Amino acid sequence: MIAGADEAGRGPVFGPMVLCGVLLDEKILDELKAAGVKDSKLLTPKRREMLAKLIEERAEKFEIVEISPAEIDELRLVKKINLNEIEAMNFAKIFDRLKPKIAYVDSADPNPALFEERIERHMRTRTKLVVENYADRTYVVVSAASIIAKVRRDERIAELRRKYGELGSGYSSDPRTMNFLERWVRERGKLPEFARKSWEPAKRIESEAKQRKLI
Numbered sequence: 639m640i641a642g643a644d645e646a647g648r649g650p651v652f653g654p655m656v657l658c659g660v661l662l663d664e665k666i667l668d669e670l671k672a673a674g675v676k677d678s679k680l681l682t683p684k685r686r687e688m689l690a691k692l693i694e695e696r697a698e699k700f701e702i703v704e705i706s707p708a709e710i711d712e713l714r715l716v717k718k719i720n721l722n723e724i725e726a727m728n729f730a731k732i733f734d735r736l737k738p739k740i741a742y743v744d745s746a747d748p749n750p751a752l753f754e755e756r757i758e759r760h761m762r763t764r765t766k767l768v769v770e771n772y773a774d775r776t777y778v779v780v781s782a783a784s785i786i787a788k789v790r791r792d793e794r795i796a797e798l799r800r801k802y803g804e805l806g807s808g809y810s811s812d813p814r815t816m817n818f819l820e821r822w823v824r825e826r827g828k829l830p831e832f833a834r835k836s837w838e839p840a841k842r843i844e845s846e847a848k849q850r851k852l853i
Contacts, residue, residue: 639698640664641738641765642779643729646678646787648721648746651837652808652815652830653794654704657725658787659732659741660779661699667778670696676781677774678788690789693782700783701732702790707834714836722746723756730760740766742780744773798832810839823847 643659662670674681675689694700705713705724713719719727725746733741747753754769770776774784795808806814816839822830823843833840 639738640779641733641736641741642743642773642777642781642783643732643741644678644744644774644780644784644787645725645746646784646791647808648725650808650815651810651819651834651840652707652805652832653791653798654706655710655724656787656791656794657703657705657728657732658783658790659701659729659736660693660697660783660786661736661738662697662779662782666696670782671778675778675785678781678784679774681785683792686785686789686792690786693786697782699736700786701735702786703728703732704790704794707832710834711836722753726753726756727760730757730762733757733761733765734763737763738765740768742773742777743767743769744780744784745769745771802830810837816843819843 639661641659641661643657645655645657647653647655670693673689673692674685675693678686681689705728713724729743743757745753748771750769750771754767757767773780799805804814805818806812808815810816819833819840820843824847827847829835829840829844
């Protein structure tokens with residue numbers, strides 16, 4: 639049994655960060671590869687949804703951890719824990735639940751060795767880690783985890799869209815997201831609960847709104 643782990647939603651200003659670990663029998667890797675399992679970023683949303691169902695059916699087990707904007711803000715602002723450490727803590731939690739012999743991880747750090755050390759510090763189980771940059775492109779088991787994480791993250795953004803209207807992708811590089819955020823703060827005087835208040839774009843918009851009030 640081997641595991642793969644990846645995340646979706648590390649960088650956006652809206653919505654949760656979703657981490658996923660998938661436990662697979664090595665024998666089904668070729669089957670998943672033949673079905674088209676690869677890095678989730680290279681797949682259309684519809685294809686990701688189809689493949690996520692297949693992966694969930696064929697996996698021995700999978701674990702998902704969702705970290706809400708409020709939790710991210712508390713960890714970063716109050717507990718002073720950086721994003722790499724937050725990921726490492728939760729990947730360790732996932733591997734402790736899956737208990738694989740070997741686990742492949744997409745590194746959040748440009749230096750995979752440092753990220754591996756972070757994960758190991760939090761792990762209780764004896765699992766051999768293979769931590770690499772772009773592991774989601776190299777290992778099918780990591781691709782599988784990236785697909786499930788991305789589908790769950792997309793579901794959460796779709797829920798917000800149904801409730802609050804068009805808010806874009808949730809990334810600060812998306813003009814629809816930034817326009818939505820600016821309008822929300824202008825009209826309500828504060829950031830929405832589904833925004834990461836510790837993110838620079840959110841802090842800037844909130845600060846500009848306060849400055850306008852003072853003028």
